[in-house]
Amino acid sequence: MQNSLDEERYNYRTNSLEIxxxxxxGEKMRLKLCSGSCHAEEILCTLNTYRxxxxxTDVVLLVGGQEFPCxxxxxxANSAYFRAMFNGNLKEEHQDVINIQKITAPAMSFLLxxxxxxxxVIQDDNVESVMEASDxxxxxxxxxxxxxxxxxxxxPCNCVGIFxxxxxxxxxxxxxxxxxxxxxxxxxxxxxEEFLDLTQSELVEYLSNEQLVVMKEEVVYxxxxxxxxxxxxxxxxxxxxxLEHVRLPLLDPTYxxxxxxxxxxxxxxxxxxxxxxxARKYFILGNEVNSVRARPRRFMDLAEVIVVxxxxxxxxxxxxxxxxxxxxxxxxxxxxxxxxxxxKSEFAACTLKNDIYVSGGHINSRDVWMFSSQLKVWxxxxxxxxxxWRHKMATLQGKIYAVGGFDGFHRLSTVECYDSFSNxxxxxxxxxxxxxxxxxxxxxxxxxVIGGAMDDYANTDKVQSYDPEEGKWTPxxxxxxxxxxxxxxxLENTIYVIGGLLTNIFSYSPDQNIWTEVATLPGPLESxxxxxxxxxxxxxxxxxxxxxxTDAAFTFDPTGGELEEEPPLQRCTSYHGCVTLLQGSxx
Numbered sequence: 001m002q003n004s005l006d007e008e009r010y011n012y013r014t015n016s017l018e019i020x021x022x023x024x025x026g027e028k029m030r031l032k033l034c035s036g037s038c039h040a041e042e043i044l045c046t047l048n049t050y051r052x053x054x055x056x057t058d059v060v061l062l063v064g065g066q067e068f069p070c071x072x073x074x075x076x077a078n079s080a081y082f083r084a085m086f087n088g089n090l091k092e093e094h095q096d097v098i099n100i101q102k103i104t105a106p107a108m109s110f111l112l113x114x115x116x117x118x119x120x121v122i123q124d125d126n127v128e129s130v131m132e133a134s135d136x137x138x139x140x141x142x143x144x145x146x147x148x149x150x151x152x153x154x155x156p157c158n159c160v161g162i163f164x165x166x167x168x169x170x171x172x173x174x175x176x177x178x179x180x181x182x183x184x185x186x187x188x189x190x191x192x193e194e195f196l197d198l199t200q201s202e203l204v205e206y207l208s209n210e211q212l213v214v215m216k217e218e219v220v221y222x223x224x225x226x227x228x229x230x231x232x233x234x235x236x237x238x239x240x241x242x243l244e245h246v247r248l249p250l251l252d253p254t255y256x257x258x259x260x261x262x263x264x265x266x267x268x269x270x271x272x273x274x275x276x277x278x279a280r281k282y283f284i285l286g287n288e289v290n291s292v293r294a295r296p297r298r299f300m301d302l303a304e305v306i307v308v309x310x311x312x313x314x315x316x317x318x319x320x321x322x323x324x325x326x327x328x329x330x331x332x333x334x335x336x337x338x339x340x341x342x343x344k345s346e347f348a349a350c351t352l353k354n355d356i357y358v359s360g361g362h363i364n365s366r367d368v369w370m371f372s373s374q375l376k377v378w379x380x381x382x383x384x385x386x387x388x389w390r391h392k393m394a395t396l397q398g399k400i401y402a403v404g405g406f407d408g409f410h411r412l413s414t415v416e417c418y419d420s421f422s423n424x425x426x427x428x429x430x431x432x433x434x435x436x437x438x439x440x441x442x443x444x445x446x447x448x449v450i451g452g453a454m455d456d457y458a459n460t461d462k463v464q465s466y467d468p469e470e471g472k473w474t475p476x477x478x479x480x481x482x483x484x485x486x487x488x489x490x491l492e493n494t495i496y497v498i499g500g501l502l503t504n505i506f507s508y509s510p511d512q513n514i515w516t517e518v519a520t521l522p523g524p525l526e527s528x529x530x531x532x533x534x535x536x537x538x539x540x541x542x543x544x545x546x547x548x549x550t551d552a553a554f555t556f557d558p559t560g561g562e563l564e565e566e567p568p569l570q571r572c573t574s575y576h577g578c579v580t581l582l583q584g585s586x587x
Contacts, residue, residue: 044117
């Protein structure tokens with residue numbers, strides 16, 4: 001080394017040698033050696049050679065009848081399982097031979113190569129056994145590597161098996177990814193062998209999941225029937241429970257007649273007949289059928305949309321000419337054709353066979369218009385016999401009922417029934433009590449008229465029920481409120497009432513004749529638009545206690561009792577029509 005150099009340093013990636021030299025006076029000399037990863041690898045390689053040769057080993061692992069001589073220190077340094085075994089006052093601490101259960105010999109050999117620093121390759125034929133072994137022996141890095149490998153291997157042919165595997169080992173990330181893969185690729189996944197090996201409960205959970213991605217319900221039906229036919233003898237008894245989660249009303253009617261009703265397995269299962277009847281009823285009556293099976297799946301080519309028609313502005317002075325469609329999925333509004341002729345308010349609106357009907361309105365109108373959801377135009381149909389406003393319409397068993405209202409002088413007890421086949425209105429039996437601005441709603445094949453105004457100052461708390469089979473009206477008790485300007489909808493055979501400047505939402509069970517407060521609104525509302533869409537109740541617009549219209553919108557989910565705020569309406573609106581239609585996406 002030359003004395004003219006005050007300091008020289010030599011650095012290497014794996015080993016570092018640092019030399020400091022002084023001049024001829026011989027002052028202070030030092031040398032520092034830093035060992036890097038190569039040194040550690042060399043030590044591990046030597047230990048692995050010792051293990052394979054049985055040199056300096058102090059314990060033998062017995063796995064599947066095969067012996068593996070090892071070093072307790074090396075095992076403990078790698079595995080929390082062995083660390084606890086050899087340092088936890090367990091009997092194995094003093095045993096020379098330790099029997100390891102629930103691991104195969106090849107998997108143990110693989111794990112030991114990993115722990116002693118050898119190269120390893122995770123592949124299809126060893127990933128599951130290595131995963132199980134690394135989970136048992138608590139080797140987190142190896143376990144995570146197996147998880148990463150499985151995530152990258154997800155495919156329609158194996159995602160069901162990987163999901164079950166992840167679920168059994170409580171691996172949330174892998175479980176979520178494989179389940180998402182299953183749901184998003186349902187059409188292809190359901191064609192593979194693993195799908196046919198699902199248990200009944202697994203299949204039902206799969207078919208009922210709201211995240212299931214299918215464009216047409218025919219895909220779901222065919223997948224369910226493939227599963228049943230895979231083991232028809234034992235699975236035939238599960239046919240009804242499986243078919244319950246297929247939305248038969250959303251099948252193409254021709255497909256339903258040819259593929260479903262003519263299927264021998266279904267014909268031989270009387271328990272399925274109510275489901276077939278529900279589908280037939282939907283084909284005839286449309287969205288009057290109130291069932292979860294009649295609601296489009298989230299990702300289908302069909303969607304439920306809300307249509308808001310006319311109404312009054314914020315001050316209640318101007319009558320709005322607008323008809324707007326709202327898609328709850330996209331949160332987007334789109335303008336539709338307005339009702340022809342003139343603007344009006346306090347009319348009645350309902351749907352029949354996926355078309356909108358609007359009748360009457362201020363002042364004393366007899367006009368009835370139908371909006372064709374297919375043609376997207378308004379068509380004038382047969383007029384009411386009696387001009388009326390502040391009345392309501394409801395659809396029951398394929399017919400429309402125009403109930404009560406006001407003619408400018410008196411509250412009306414008359415009721416008219418519309419037959420779309422003959423395009424005609426006929427009077428039916430009059431209500432026991434004349435009312436306007438009441439809530440009118442069908443439920444359990446009966447028509448219910450709830451509350452309403454008897455004159456300019458007095459309201460009623462009575463509930464009047466009409467049975468079309470018997471053709472007569474019956475009083476069925478009283479409400480816990482006495483209001484007008486209220487609206488009602490039916491969901492899962494329960495009636496929900498909103499409005500009348502009440503801050504509470506009330507439910508009514510016709511079967512039990514029980515009223516219940518189910519939710520509280522931020523403030524009192526009346527004359528709101530209320531409709532059911534996607535299994536939730538939408539409350540759109542209305543007037544507050546000051547008589548001013550609002551653009552506020554809310555949803556109420558009866559299953560969880562939750563009231564949530566939605567994006568506001570296009571404008572402040574009250575006394576408007578509000579209905580739900582079924583539409584193809586993008587139309």
